[in-house]
Amino acid sequence: MLELRLFLELAGGGSAFCLDVDYAVSLQRGPVVLFGASGSGKSLTLQCLAGLVRPDGGRIVLQDDVLFDSSQGIWLPARDRRLGYMFQEYALFPHLSVLANVAYARSGGRVWRPDPELRDEALQMLERLGLAHLAERKPGEISGGQRQRVALARALFSRPRLLLLDEPFSALDPLLRERLRGELAERVREAGIPLLMITHDPLDVEAFAASLAVYAGGRAKVFDDYAAVRRGFADTRACLTSLLERVGERQGS
Template sequence: MLDIAIQKTLHTGKRRFELNVQLQSASQHTVLFGQSGAGKSLTLKAIAGLMTPDSGHIRLGGRLLFSQPGGVNLTPQARQLGYLFQDYALFPHLTVRQNVAFGLVHGWLNPRTRAQHDEVEHWLYTFGLAAMAQQLPGELSGGQRQRVALARALVAKPGALLLDEPFAALDPALRHDMRQTLLALLAQVQIPLVLITHDEQDVALFGQQVFELRDGQAHAANLATFPEAPPRHD
């Protein structure tokens, strides 16, 4: 399902960081676990095509996304993935409905404020966002923003969902709610998932296969060693 072998050397000032991630996951849901600075976000950006590795290859859901020896490097647009940014990256000048419809309109103009699209309305309704469809992201709460970001990623029917620390910015009560929302969603929609987190509870809830990243390297980890493994949904 997910097959990564990438190398990348980064220089920031005098610091040097070596990313050397090799992992293969046969599961639908893969979790990359690790402390901040371990290279989780870089790995996720490489999968999305937002960072180009120096060498190696990336294969996801049977598609070759990147291969340095093979000269393959699909653009982020061509990879057709859903990416949930840690701070959501909602477009501040567009309404909730325009944000969700963003990926469906490909021209030089943003979707119209009043344009209705079945797929957009479906996700607005599913995530309880219909009442605030004409509002700007700045007027929403953290949980609402995250649901908008999730809806925006799902509308374009992505081939896989990449989640960057999806619950880190939420307070504990909201975190619980959003985890349940995402679990319910995953029970409905069959979609490959790559989730990165530093929270052990996320591992137990979402991981079918887990890798721990340390100092830019991936190590296969045992799911059973993570606390509170709840009953699985699949």
């Protein structure tokens, strides 16, 4: 179970934004997808969960562990949360090899000379994802789809208890996105790690969502059984449009 109660006010550029969400989702049901337009608060939620941004108030509980509680003064550092974060642009180190990028997740920064055992484990992870032959290449020397798999390998290599994906397909062309959706879903199932994904693409929702959190204007509403909700509509876009309207109405009330 993941419980999120977050309040955060941001001001800048002559405008203000307020994230105000309060919901709980079961990670055992399957992947949780955060859906909504750009700027609706999805990435900010993920950054708060990962420990990269500290909310003004609220509480974060993951599998009975309190990661943040403003009333009790609890704030667990990002390094102690055991979360695998796959960034939107993958955030690979361009000066490091593919192998060193993966090993970095558990090397404590000793990327140039990781322990032989750690190096072997990182190579095994690359083999599982079909990337062992690229181990000594730099990120700039491989394709977009290969970089995505390297970023996933690094996130999985950190041995996370929850995998966080921020728009994992946005940097890819449409044809590659379609192929890699299936590949990513398969790899995550094999790893047996709960998944929380951000997207504004209805096709990602259709491919991954067991539970869905719909965001609009800093607010969110959770639909625990997305498949059951989806059956009431002719297609995915009609379903998501209706859900976004519900969240918008709630925001204005």
